[in-house]
Amino acid sequence: MRFPAPEYKTIQPAQTHQVTIIFLHGLGGDRGGIFEKHITTTLAPALPSVKWILPLGPIRPITFRQGLLESGWFDVPQLATPDKPVVEDGEGQLASLQSIDLIIQDEVDRGTPESKIVLGGFSQGAMISLLGSVVLERRLAGIVALSGRLPLSERVDELKSVHASGTSIFVAHGKEDAVVSYECKLTLSSSIGQDAKLVVILVSGQQSLREPSTYSPKSVDPSFPRDQSSSGRVYGSPRTLAWAILTARKSSSI
Numbered sequence: 001m002r003f004p005a006p007e008y009k010t011i012q013p014a015q016t017h018q019v020t021i022i023f024l025h026g027l028g029g030d031r032g033g034i035f036e037k038h039i040t041t042t043l044a045p046a047l048p049s050v051k052w053i054l055p056l057g058p059i060r061p062i063t064f065r066q067g068l069l070e071s072g073w074f075d076v077p078q079l080a081t082p083d084k085p086v087v088e089d090g091e092g093q094l095a096s097l098q099s100i101d102l103i104i105q106d107e108v109d110r111g112t113p114e115s116k117i118v119l120g121g122f123s124q125g126a127m128i129s130l131l132g133s134v135v136l137e138r139r140l141a142g143i144v145a146l147s148g149r150l151p152l153s154e155r156v157d158e159l160k161s162v163h164a165s166g167t168s169i170f171v172a173h174g175k176e177d178a179v180v181s182y183e184c185k186l187t188l189s190s191s192i193g194q195d196a197k198l199v200v201i202l203v204s205g206q207q208s209l210r211e212p213s214t215y216s217p218k219s220v221d222p223s224f225p226r227d228q229s230s231s232g233r234v235y236g237s238p239r240t241l242a243w244a245i246l247t248a249r250k251s252s253s254i
Contacts, residue, residue: 005102009036011044011052018049019141020107021118022100024125026147027062027072030054035122051112055103057096057124073124093151097131104138120144127151133167135159142168 025035039052061067063077074092078084100119107117118141121129126148133143134156140163148171152159 004099005106006055006057006099008053008055008103011036011039011054013051014044014048016049017051017112019047019116019118020051020053020112021047021120021144022053022055022103022107023144024055024073024100024119024121024128025057025071026121026123026125027076028070029122030056031071053103053107055100060092073128088151090152090155093128093131094135096128097135100128100132101136101138104136104140114138115141118142118144120146121148122146123148130169133169135161137161137163139163140167142170145169145171147172 023035023039029035036054039054044050044052057071057073059069059071060075062070062072063075064079065076073096075089077087077089080086104114104117104119108114117138119129119132119136120126120143123146126145127150129143130145130148130150131152132140134150138161150156
């Protein structure tokens with residue numbers, strides 16, 4: 001299975017272009033433009049030098065929803081339960097990542113170096129982004145994952161690129177997320193490698209677009225290598241991305 005580069009929307013920077021963020025929606029988005037609205041009204045003003053690329057996942061039947069046609073980066077054969085392990089659509093996940101890589105290459109061809117490109121996403125989009133941190137043969141500026149997990153973790157040794165352990169990764173996850181458990185994050189450090197620059201925050205809330213919730217440095221999982229955490233307000237929504245990128249810009253060349 002191989003997909004062409006997906007359709008995408010672009011939000012141009014208001015100031016001189018410095019960074020490109022490719023942000024992937026979750027299952028069922030973003031045909032209604034929810035993320036585009038958040039970015040246009042909230043993130044673009046906060047990050048005026050950022051160019052936003054918002055790919056649209058293909059419409060496909062989703063098995064666990066009785067074949068309902070939705071925009072998604074891969075099929076979901078069944079959700080994980082205490083009695084049943086997760087069933088991965090590995091072929092679909094890798095095919096979608098390859099299609100996103102075509103967008104990355106297109107951006108590189110336009111003159112943006114890999115070191116100035118961030119790949120991120122929400123839910124399914126976060127999963128594809130985290131898979132990219134392992135598989136892509138690129139030295140990206142970083143990965144931002146909101147409410148997702150690393151898919152195909154049992155195949156990391158087979159799929160891992162030489163750039164995997166040097167990738168900067170920011171993860172935000174809701175403690176009450178009933179779709180993807182926080183424990184799934186524990187596979188990241190062991191799978192990608194301790195050299196990965198991994199920052200994880202645990203946010204009150206579920207997996208949804210919602211208003212901000214307060215967290216403290218104590219909510220940051222101590223088991224991960226991370227930069228110094230900041231206290232304040234973090235958002236269980238696309239606004240978390242603004243916080244993540246602003247934090248990254250203070251500690252890197254982004």
